Amino acid sequence: MRPSAVRAVAILGGLVLWAGFTAVNARVELVNPVLLPTPVEVGRVALDLGASGELARHVLTSLWRVAQGFGLAAVAALGLGVLVGLCVPLRLMAEPVIELLRPIPPLAFLPMFLVWFGLGEASKVAFIGYTTFFPMFIAIAASVLRIDVVLLRAAASLGATRADLVRRVMLPAALPGIVVALRVGIGLALFVIVGAEFMGADAGLGHLIMEGRTFFNPPQIVMGALLLGLLGSLVNTLLLAAERRLLGGRAAA
Amino acid sequence: MTTAGSPKIQIRRVAKAFGAAGRAPALAEIDLDVAERELVCILGPSGCGKSTLLNIVAGFLPPTAGSVLVDGHPVTGPGPERGVVFQEYALFPWLTVTGNVEFGPRLQARPAAERKQTVDRYLDLVGLRAHADKVPAQLSGGMKQRVAIARALANNPAVILMDEPFGALDAQTRETLQDELSKIQRVEHKTILFVTHSIREAVYLADRVVVMTSVPGRIRQVFPIKLPEIRDRFAPEFTQYEADITRVVKEEVAKVHE
Numbered sequence: 001m002r003p004s005a006v007r008a009v010a011i012l013g014g015l016v017l018w019a020g021f022t023a024v025n026a027r028v029e030l031v032n033p034v035l036l037p038t039p040v041e042v043g044r045v046a047l048d049l050g051a052s053g054e055l056a057r058h059v060l061t062s063l064w065r066v067a068q069g070f071g072l073a074a075v076a077a078l079g080l081g082v083l084v085g086l087c088v089p090l091r092l093m094a095e096p097v098i099e100l101l102r103p104i105p106p107l108a109f110l111p112m113f114l115v116w117f118g119l120g121e122a123s124k125v126a127f128i129g130y131t132t133f134f135p136m137f138i139a140i141a142a143s144v145l146r147i148d149v150v151l152l153r154a155a156a157s158l159g160a161t162r163a164d165l166v167r168r169v170m171l172p173a174a175l176p177g178i179v180v181a182l183r184v185g186i187g188l189a190l191f192v193i194v195g196a197e198f199m200g201a202d203a204g205l206g207h208l209i210m211e212g213r214t215f216f217n218p219p220q221i222v223m224g225a226l227l228l229g230l231l232g233s234l235v236n237t238l239l240l241a242a243e244r245r246l247l248g249g250r251a252a253a
Numbered sequence: 254m255t256t257a258g259s260p261k262i263q264i265r266r267v268a269k270a271f272g273a274a275g276r277a278p279a280l281a282e283i284d285l286d287v288a289e290r291e292l293v294c295i296l297g298p299s300g301c302g303k304s305t306l307l308n309i310v311a312g313f314l315p316p317t318a319g320s321v322l323v324d325g326h327p328v329t330g331p332g333p334e335r336g337v338v339f340q341e342y343a344l345f346p347w348l349t350v351t352g353n354v355e356f357g358p359r360l361q362a363r364p365a366a367e368r369k370q371t372v373d374r375y376l377d378l379v380g381l382r383a384h385a386d387k388v389p390a391q392l393s394g395g396m397k398q399r400v401a402i403a404r405a406l407a408n409n410p411a412v413i414l415m416d417e418p419f420g421a422l423d424a425q426t427r428e429t430l431q432d433e434l435s436k437i438q439r440v441e442h443k444t445i446l447f448v449t450h451s452i453r454e455a456v457y458l459a460d461r462v463v464v465m466t467s468v469p470g471r472i473r474q475v476f477p478i479k480l481p482e483i484r485d486r487f488a489p490e491f492t493q494y495e496a497d498i499t500r501v502v503k504e505e506v507a508k509v510h511e
Contacts, residue, residue: 148343150339150341150343151343151345153311153313153331153337153339153343154337154339154343154344154345155345155356156312156330156331156332157311157312157331157332157333157335157336157337158333158336158356158357158360158404158408159332159333159357159360159361159408160360164360168356168360169345172345172347172348173345173346173347175347
C-alpha cells in the first residue's frame, strides 16, 4: 500500500473507532452520552456554523492574529538573531537575559498582556509574538553561530566585504536553521492562540471553544479542537513543501 | 610599488605566539620570499606552525611581530589578491559548481557573459565541465578540491595559498590531483605557497622546498628542486631529493619527541 493510502486508512480508522465507541456508549451509557459527542454531532455543528459564515470568521480571525504575531516575532528574531550571532559583546549581554526569561511558561505572562494591551487585538498579537519570539530567536542565533568559519574565510579571500559576508554567506549558510526556526515558531503560534483567545475575545477558535463550554455545547468544543489540529497539520504540510522548494537537497543543519 | 623581479610575497621576520601574553610561541622569525611564478612548498613536522604561517599570509591571523608584503603592499586582512585553497575544500554548499567558481567574479560584478567564459575556462582546466550544475554534496572529495582550485583561479589572484589541499584525499586521488596541479601550473604559472606534510608531494610540485623546524617554527633549510617541469616520481634524482629532505625532516620530528 502507498504511504498516502495508509494515512487515509489510519484517519478513517480513527473516525470509525470514535463513531463505534460513541454509538456503543449511547446504549450502555458508560459515561453520560451528552459529555461524549459523536462524529455526527460534531459534523452537524461544523456544518451549521459553516453555513452561517460564523466558522470562517472565527478561523480567519485566529489565523490573522497568528500571522501578525508570528510575522512580527519572525522579523525581530531574524534581525536580532543574526545580530547576536555576529557580534560577541551583544551575545554575552543577551545570553543571561534569555536564560532568565526563557523558562517562564508564556501563559504565565498572558494576564500581563491583557493589562498592558487591553482586551482587544493588540494583546493577542503581542502575546503570540512574545511566545514565538524566544524559540525562534535562539534557534536563529544558534544557526548563525554554527556557520563554519572556513566558509567566511573562503569568501573573504575571494574579495567579500562585510556586507557580502552577511548576504552571500551567513544568510544562505544559516538558511536551513532559519527555516526550521520559523516552522517551529508558526507551530507554536497555532498552539498558543487558543489560550490568548480564551480571555477577552469575541471571535477566534479559542473563543469558539470557550463559548462551547459557557453554553454547554461539547460538540462545539470538540469541533474547535479538531479544526485547530487540521489547521496545524495543513500549515505544517505547506511549510514543509515550501522548505523543500527553498532548500532543494540541503538538509537542515 | 612592484618592480620587475622583486618577490611577489615577502615574509619579513614574522613571529606568532598564542595565548595570554604570548605564552605559546608558534612561529619564530620567519623570513621568506616567493618569486613571481614560483611554487614554494612548506614542509615540517605537525604542529610546527606551517599552517599558522599560511594563515598569516592569507590575513586570517595577525602576526605577533613582523609583516607580510604581497606585491609590496602589507597584508592587513584577507583579500582577493590572495586566493586560498583549504584542506576542507570550503565550498559553498548552497551553490552549484558554477556558482562556486563564479563567486569571486560575481563579487566584482563582472558581466554575465564574461563570468560564463571564466567558469567554462577553469572548469575545463580541472576537467569538471560536465558537472557544472551539480552541488558540492554530489561530488567526491577529489572533485570538490578541483572545484576549489578552479574557484581560486577564476578570481585571478596575484598569489595562491594552499593549506594541505590534498591532505584529506586518498593516496590515489592525491597523486592524480598533484599531476593536475602540476599541469595547471605549466599553463597558468601562478605564484603559489603550498603547505604540506608530504615530502613526495613537495618534491613533485615545488620549485623550492622550505623545511621548518619543530615548534616554535623557524626555517631549517631550503631545498631548490632542480628537476624538469614534468617530473617522474621514480627517477633517481627525484628519490635522492626525497631522501635528503626526509633526513632533515626526521631530525625535526625527533626533536618533538625528545
